[in-house]
Every structure is written in C-alpha cells, then in structure tokens.
Amino acid sequence: MKFQVDQDYHIHSRLSPCSNDPEQIPENILAYAEKAGMKDIVLTDHFWDADVPTPLRIWGGFEVIEQSLPLPQGEHVRFHFGCECDMDRFSTVGLDRKNADKLDFIIVPINHLHFKERTIAADDFESADARRNAFVQRFWNLLQMNYPFHKMGLAHLTDGLVAGAMKDATFETHLEILDGISDEMFRKLFGRMAELGMGLELNVNTDRYEGENRERMLRPYRLARQCGCKFYTGSDAHHPSGFESGLRHMRQITEWLDLDEEDKFRPFG
Numbered sequence: 001m002k003f004q005v006d007q008d009y010h011i012h013s014r015l016s017p018c019s020n021d022p023e024q025i026p027e028n029i030l031a032y033a034e035k036a037g038m039k040d041i042v043l044t045d046h047f048w049d050a051d052v053p054t055p056l057r058i059w060g061g062f063e064v065i066e067q068s069l070p071l072p073q074g075e076h077v078r079f080h081f082g083c084e085c086d087m088d089r090f091s092t093v094g095l096d097r098k099n100a101d102k103l104d105f106i107i108v109p110i111n112h113l114h115f116k117e118r119t120i121a122a123d124d125f126e127s128a129d130a131r132r133n134a135f136v137q138r139f140w141n142l143l144q145m146n147y148p149f150h151k152m153g154l155a156h157l158t159d160g161l162v163a164g165a166m167k168d169a170t171f172e173t174h175l176e177i178l179d180g181i182s183d184e185m186f187r188k189l190f191g192r193m194a195e196l197g198m199g200l201e202l203n204v205n206t207d208r209y210e211g212e213n214r215e216r217m218l219r220p221y222r223l224a225r226q227c228g229c230k231f232y233t234g235s236d237a238h239h240p241s242g243f244e245s246g247l248r249h250m251r252q253i254t255e256w257l258d259l260d261e262e263d264k265f266r267p268f269g
C-alpha cells in the first residue's frame with residue numbers, strides 16, 4: 001500500500017525561539033492534526049540539556065520544553081513529547097541519557113551549519129568542502145553514540161542549512177555539498193543507520209526542486225531506501241500557517257520517492 005502521510009514528527013511550538021508565536025500552542029497543533037487525518041504527531045521544540053557543556057548554548061533546557069506537558073490527546077491523534085536536539089561543533093549532542101528516557105521521540109539535525117563557531121569552526125565556515133566533510137563526520141559520529149536510536153530520527157537531511165549563512169551561497173550550494181558525497185559513502189552511513197533502527201525524516205520544501213535539482217535532492221533518500229532505512233514525515237511547522245504547506249510537501253515527497261507503507265518508521269507501534 002502507498003505510504004500514507006498520517007504522522008508529523010517535527011513540529012515546533014511557541015517555546016522554540018524561531019517560532020515564538022502565541023498561536024503555536026499544543027491545542028492548535030492537535031486541532032490541525034485531527035483535521036489532517038494524522039495518527040501520531042510529535043512536538044519537537046529546540047533543546048539543549050543544561051548539564052551538557054557546549055559553545056551552542058542557544059536553546060532552552062528541559063525546564064523550557066517540559067512546559068508543554070501534559071500534552072492534550074485527540075480523538076484519533078496521539079500527541080507525543082519529543083525535542084529537536086542539536087549537535088555542536090565537537091559533535092557533542094545536547095542530550096543526557098536521563099532526559100532521553102523522558103522523551104518519546106528525539107530528532108537530531110547534523111546540518112545546522114549556520115551557527116559560526118557553535119556548529120562549525122569559523123575557519124571552515126565559508127568552505128563548501130569543509131562543510132561537506134563536517135556533514136559526513138557529524139553523521140558518522142552520531143551513529144557511534146550510545147542513544148536510544150529506535151525512538152530517534154535524523155532531521156531534514158538535505159536541508160539548505162548545510163550551506164546556511166555562507167557569504168556566497170546560492171540555492172544550489174547545498175546541492176553541490178550533497179553531490180560531493182559518493183553513493184558509497186551514503187550507503188555506509190545509511191547501512192549503519194538501518195542497523196541501528198534510526199528513522200530518516202522527510203521534510204523538504206518541494207516547491208523549490210524541479211528537474212535535475214529534484215533528482216540531486218532525492219538521491220540520498222533513494223540510497224537510504226535501498227539500504228533499508230525507514231522514513232517518517234515532518235512539517236517543521238513553526239506557525240499555524242506552516243501546517244497546510246507542510247502537509248502538501250510531505251505528500252509530495254513520499255510520492256516522488258514512491259514510498260510504500262512498508263517504508264514507514266513506526267516508533268509508536
């Protein structure tokens with residue numbers, strides 16, 4: 001059966017500084033999910049554990065994200081408590097095991113490379129090659145860690161943030177960075193990811209990719225599927241207006257990849 005978009009595992013509330021929208025509250029998020037026919041959704045506010053030292057102390061600790069608890073539950077929708085947990089330039093992930101146990105789901109982006117000195121060294125900031133190396137290294141390092149991967153997802157793998165805030169970057173820069181990673185390297189990474197049982201997020205602004213660029217963006221996902229990785233969809237909505245477009249993009253990319261229900265990541269059974 002064709003992949004049904006009935007999950008949204010990447011949603012921010014007003015508690016994320018990049019949302020800060022008084023309308024973006026759990027009740028409104030749940031109402032959207034009920035209307036959209038979702039089964040499981042996850043709140044993933046930005047988070048950095050207060051006990052983990054880092055140059056990336058820009059996100060709130062557990063005391064900030066837990067303000068959303070208890071999450072309202074829907075008639076048809078299960079609303080899970082998660083976070084978007086970052087990685088700093090030393091490949092440290094801002095998550096202590098004791099807090100990992102309190103979270104239903106954890107997404108980690110390796111490509112938040114728009115934070116100079118926080119996620120990538122200043123000397124490497126303007127170099128696409130250095131950013132590509134950092135992307136691969138961070139990806140690999142994450143997969144060596146001792147985390148509960150069965151309830152974790154890799155956020156927005158092909159996002160433009162891999163080239164974020166570079167002076168001379170164009171729309172194509174992030175694709176050039178991804179193009180330079182061989183099929184063989186991606187297979188090594190995705191093979192390990194499949195072994196660990198970590199999910200791969202589909203969270204792409206599909207309006208921005210046509211023709212050859214679309215294929216360049218889709219290549220890693222096609223390779224991941226060949227390696228046995230499982231996929232989940234995420235809108236990355238920061239405002240109520242983001243839900244509708246998010247739903248459209250989630251449906252579009254699962255169609256482009258021709259995914260089936262067997263390809264779905266199911267951390268909640």
Ligand SMILES: [Zn+2]
Binds near residue numbers: 084109112155156
């Ligand atoms: Zn992100």
Ligand SMILES: [Zn+2]
Binds near residue numbers: 012
């Ligand atoms: Zn996000």
